[in-house]
Amino acid sequence: MHIMSIEYLRSLIQGFLDPQTGAQPFVAPYLAHLTLEKGKLTYIFDVPTPALQAVNQAKNALDAFLMTQPGVKAISGIITHKKIATPEKQVPAKLPMPPIRAYVAVASGKGGVGKSTTTLNLAVALSQTGLKVGILDADIYGPSLPKLLGTFEKPDLTDDKKMIPITWHGLSCMSIGFLVPQDMAMVWRGPMVQGALHQMLKDVAWESLDVLLIDMPPGTGDAHLTIAQSLPMTGAVIVSTPQDLALIDARRAMTMFEKLNVPLLGLIENMSTFVCPSCQTEHAIFGEHGARNEAEAQGVPFLGALPLNIELRQASDAGHPLTLDRNHPIATAYQKIAQQLNNLIFSSPQGTE
Ligand SMILES: Nc1ncnc2c1ncn2[C@@H]1O[C@H](COP(=O)(O)OP(=O)(O)OP(=O)(O)O)[C@@H](O)[C@H]1O
Numbered sequence: 001m002h003i004m005s006i007e008y009l010r011s012l013i014q015g016f017l018d019p020q021t022g023a024q025p026f027v028a029p030y031l032a033h034l035t036l037e038k039g040k041l042t043y044i045f046d047v048p049t050p051a052l053q054a055v056n057q058a059k060n061a062l063d064a065f066l067m068t069q070p071g072v073k074a075i076s077g078i079i080t081h082k083k084i085a086t087p088e089k090q091v092p093a094k095l096p097m098p099p100i101r102a103y104v105a106v107a108s109g110k111g112g113v114g115k116s117t118t119t120l121n122l123a124v125a126l127s128q129t130g131l132k133v134g135i136l137d138a139d140i141y142g143p144s145l146p147k148l149l150g151t152f153e154k155p156d157l158t159d160d161k162k163m164i165p166i167t168w169h170g171l172s173c174m175s176i177g178f179l180v181p182q183d184m185a186m187v188w189r190g191p192m193v194q195g196a197l198h199q200m201l202k203d204v205a206w207e208s209l210d211v212l213l214i215d216m217p218p219g220t221g222d223a224h225l226t227i228a229q230s231l232p233m234t235g236a237v238i239v240s241t242p243q244d245l246a247l248i249d250a251r252r253a254m255t256m257f258e259k260l261n262v263p264l265l266g267l268i269e270n271m272s273t274f275v276c277p278s279c280q281t282e283h284a285i286f287g288e289h290g291a292r293n294e295a296e297a298q299g300v301p302f303l304g305a306l307p308l309n310i311e312l313r314q315a316s317d318a319g320h321p322l323t324l325d326r327n328h329p330i331a332t333a334y335q336k337i338a339q340q341l342n343n344l345i346f347s348s349p350q351g352t353e
């Protein structure tokens with residue numbers, strides 16, 4: 001009987017195609033050990049994470065194939081999980097920033113769920129607790145801060161040509177919408193987004209702040225990466241309606257922030273219920289408690305819920321966030337969230353300097 005040479009077996013293994021997928025999973029670099037002794041073939045594959053599933057899936061087929069080879073009577077094959085020495089955690093160059101104690105992104109994944117409305121009302125509520133608060137509108141394609149503030153004034157420049165944030169009801173505000181017409185912003189592309197964001201961070205004379213709230217654009221794209229990589233982020237607040245579709249996107253946003261090592265500070269349910277102004281009946285238009293349940297499922301703090309409220313929308317459109325009316329029930333809801341956020345940011349280790 002012809003006994004196979006070990007080198008021939010090696011080439012058979014390495015050239016083996018998974019009959020299910022047609023892939024060639026047992027490539028040379030993973031083969032850590034191969035012997036054939038008294039008819040017993042022993043192999044060890046040490047496989048890095050990305051290839052592990054494909055290798056495990058094809059193992060039975062490989063073994064069956066090898067058993068058909070002359071001289072192979074038994075097989076002892078082991079697949080081990082290669083622990084890749086993680087390269088020194090990449091620390092991208094953070095931008096030199098002024099003394100800002102906490103950077104908090106307000107994001108959602110899905111568009112139109114109320115990120116910008118939440119950012120502004122929370123900023124007002126946080127400043128009502130005595131904190132010095134700023135807002136950075138990171139929505140380069142569709143900045144909404146100027147409209148929400150009801151001002152399109154251009155920032156003044158300092159002597160060294162830095163832009164001075166617009167001061168509005170004590171908040172320091174910066175948006176690309178103060179600098180370029182809205183339709184121009186719409187055509188910007190990836191690298192320009194990064195450039196524009198960097199400019200709004202390093203070419204702006206930000207004063208010392210307790211919190212900079214960053215109103216994120218919808219989606220999970222360039223702006224998110226740029227913000228997470230350029231700033232020492234304290235965390236992200238996720239806004240979602242209770243609707244499944246919004247929650248799916250919220251989940252995507254949460255996963256992205258986790259991957260970027262940005263802590264999740266909590267979830268806010270917006271457009272939670274609608275109280276009919278004429279009959280006072282409460283309607284759960286987008287379903288009930290979706291975001292609250294999601295927060296629980298993800299182990300993320302639930303920060304609170306805001307109803308779908310026509311006054312809130314009208315006031316926003318008029319450049320007057322309702323939270324400015326301190327005693328309005330909507331203001332109270334934002335103030336409660338702001339209080340929780342304040343505790344989360346400044347009582348947790350990442351918030352203390
Ligand atoms: N709780 C609410 N009740 C009523 N209207 C609301 C509520 N929250 C937000 N809105 C309104 O919904 C619209 C969208 O809100 P907003 O612009 O804040 O969403 P967004 O998530 O920032 O959108 P985009 O993804 O486009 O940035 C606005 O007209 C706003 O006034």
Ligand SMILES: [Mg+2]
Nearest residue numbers: 115116139144
């Ligand atoms: Mg927005």
